[in-house]
Amino acid sequence: MNDNRIILCRCEDVTLRDFRQAYAEGFTELESLKRYTGLGTGFCQGKGCLSEAVLELAVLRDADPAGIRLTNIRPPAEPLTFAQLAGLDIPEHPAQADTGEDQS
Amino acid sequence: MIPLSQGPVPATADAVLVGGGINGLATAYELARRGLKNIVVIEQNYIGSGSTGRCGGGIRQQWTTAENIRLAQESVALYEKMSAELGYQVFFRQGGYLMITESEADLPALREAVALQNRCSVPTEFLQPAECLKIVPELDVSRLKGATFCPRDGTAYPFAVVWGYARACHRLGVKIFIRTAVRDILSDDGRVLGVETDRGRISAPVVVNCAGPWARHLAAKVGVELPNRQERHEIMVSESLKPFLDPMVISITNGIYFSQSLRGEIVGGIGDPHEPHWQDPADFDTRSQLRFAVRFARALIQLYPRAAEVRLMRQWAGLYDVTPDHRPILGGVPGLGGYYHICGFSGHGFMLGPVTGRRMAAQITTGHPDEIINSLSLSRFENGDLQTDAFVVG
Secondary structure: OOHHHOEEEOOOOEEHHHHHHHHHOOOOOHHHHHHHHOOOOOOOOOOOOHHHHHHHHHHHHOOOHHHOOOOOOOOOOOOEEHHHHHOOOOOOOOOOOEOOOOOO | OOOOOOOOOOOEOOEEEEOOOHHHHHHHHHHHHOOOOOEEEEOOOOOOOOOHHHOOOEEOOOOOOHHHHHHHHHHHHHHHHHHHHHOOOOOOEOOOEEEEEOOHHHHHHHHHHHHHHHHOOOOOEEEOHHHHHHOOOOOOOOOOOEEEEEOOOEEOOHHHHHHHHHHHHHHOOOEEEOOOOEEEEEEEOOEEEEEEEOOEEEEOOOEEEOOHHHHHHHHHOOOOOOOOEEEEEEEEEEEEOOOOOOOEEEEOOOOEEEEEOOOOEEEEEEOOOOOOEEOOHHHOOOOOEHHHHHHHHHHHHHHOHHHHHOEEEEEEEEEEEEOOOOOOEEEEOOOOEOEEEEEOOOOOHHHHHHHHHHHHHHHHHHOOOOHHHHHOOOOHHHHOOOOOOOOOOO
């Protein structure tokens, strides 16, 4: 099937061809593919496309998908409005209020 | 294309740059452009993965010391031509910088800064609060006391800048290795001999430490003590909106800054005096904090009430490599030939990296003294020759 008609990331309209082309241009890791194509940066924040992207990257690399490094998962889990965030009842200056996993 | 070198690292090079961010890549490009051959860039993670790729992308000339203004002016001149020079679209856009204050007490300093910038040919103007509405129509100016605006300041997309430099480096024969760690700098008898990486040794007469937050740790391997400390700073992007915001808005009162990217996202952060700082890489903690998102949201809505219903998509953190006077540390050190550092940008590496890379490459290849590099040398901390800029914000 025409890879330009297969949508890999529905939020940001990234096709399979876009993804393959970016890989061919040297963006060989998911972190860089994300920043070059926009994949995984839309409303679902990659929930709908990252697993597909891993499988495709495994094919491109002829490698085991289990060995493919995922992008860092950034908070929030779901987009929140600034009004929702501003209204949260949390102190502005405690020492510990971690939300995230990013540790690279 | 991002040309990455595969296989083992070369046994010898004419120069090794440690760090694949703006400083390492811009300096490698400038060295290669001056005819140096066999240049190698070593990046521990991926291109732009350190402070460069985590930054807000702002480039401003509004400073309060002549030296900072001059460096920033030169940098803006490079950014204006960068897409053409590198043959790569870096999305540099001059929407200006609007610096605002909520304090009457800041106004004399703002007016003085405008006068100094004007003397340096930077076209900044002082604005009354109501005049800010001509630049950002829906800004809530009710608490503002004054502002300054320079229409020639701007933003660029940090990743595109490092990708562009990487491509241009490749055309000039520079080898770039990612996922490669520099474990040691080798030296003997007052000369640098090369680096030891986790993929082998590279002998080289020139080693440039462009490792950003890791520069202090690396410099210590050859006995160079940097006073830098590393601070976590957080940032976020919103969903994409149609274009509504030309400039970067930055408050010298609470440290919030925000601009709109060419994808339409609001990109912004806010300074936080309660954030921790470190000196040992083992302690670095770049996890995101919920309280950052809350503080940013409150400050944004206060300044731009219509943003209340806009959604925050993603937040992340990066490290500033901060020096005691918030100015970078450039040059070499006495008694260690071939060793150079380009570090300590204190949150301003993306805006200054192109010009500091150019000046450092000229000094490394010609040996000619450079007054700005001399002024920014490590020895200034011993000599007490410190200048502080009042506009360190965010």
